[in-house]
Amino acid sequence: MGQIVTFGEIMLRLSTPEHSRILQTDIFEARYAGGEANVAVSLAMFGHQAHFVTRLPENEVGEAALQSVRRYGVSTDYILRGGDRLGIYFLESGASQRPSKVIYDRADSAVSQMESNMVDWDAIFDGKDWFHWTGITPALGEKPRKAVIAACKAAKNAGVTVSCDLNFRSKLWTEEEAQATMNPLMEYVDVCIANEEDAQKSLGFEAGDTDVEGAELDDEGYSTLARSLKKEYGFDTVAITLRESFSASMNGWSAMLHDDKDCKEPVRSTRYEIDIVDRVGGGDSFAAGLIHGLLTKDNTQDALEYAVASSCLKHSIPGDFNLTSEEEVEKLVKSGGSGRVER
Known part of the structure; x- marks a missing residue:
């Protein structure tokens, strides 16, 4: 298994219970979550040595956030302590035609005030195989932006594979x-992970006539997008998630992958129809599944199938973390997932 580093923010997630609205609830369910933390937890669940880099306030809330990833086997050796507060996000879980909503309260969080020289990136990447980051971290401000640049440079100097999930956040x-x-x-990225909105808003590339909200996918548009991204930036691999949003409760879910290992054209995965329990973290579980697949599978198609199946299972789990094992994902890949009770 691999030695993988992720870098980003972990937050306190406060979500409304049973699809209630923020306006009507008197209680919130508390969990800890964040894009790169989600990826680290999932990879640890798959048996990799996952290392999470972040900065947490030196108080009980910060300690709880640290323990939330440590309990699933993530290494916390590179987590810094300091700063005034942990970022928070409020989640109102939608249903049917009412979408979920996220409200951020993360200004001046500990990681947003993290200087790049607080971390010895060269030491962190010594002996590691993979570095994963997302577009959320540089969006937090100038200081984390510089830290991402320093991390990417150190990773490339160490010969570490770098993946990025574009993850555009308009808020x-x-x-x-x-x-x-x-x-x-x-220029530092080897594996790019995106959907059509991320590619357009983060990099300026469009995906044909796709209408996600109308649940219409233009396969040729996505294939062209994958080829264009690979050609423009020289990525080794481009993965594009394909979500068909019939409603907040029902989605079609699949993905496309383009690399030079086994194919000259993008390949498409199995498509799943998902009754959603919790959509948040679905993209992160795909990223973790893809990293695992690229590190352990013999071919492109198998790596993609693992990533999509992993993310499919995550949609059935409350919270951001994908608490599934490698065995469970493999079982879904092979069976297609009947959902029958296991006795």
């Missing part, structure tokens, strides 16, 4: 800010 920065930052960072 954190504008398209212009995202493209000005993300385009130069792509």
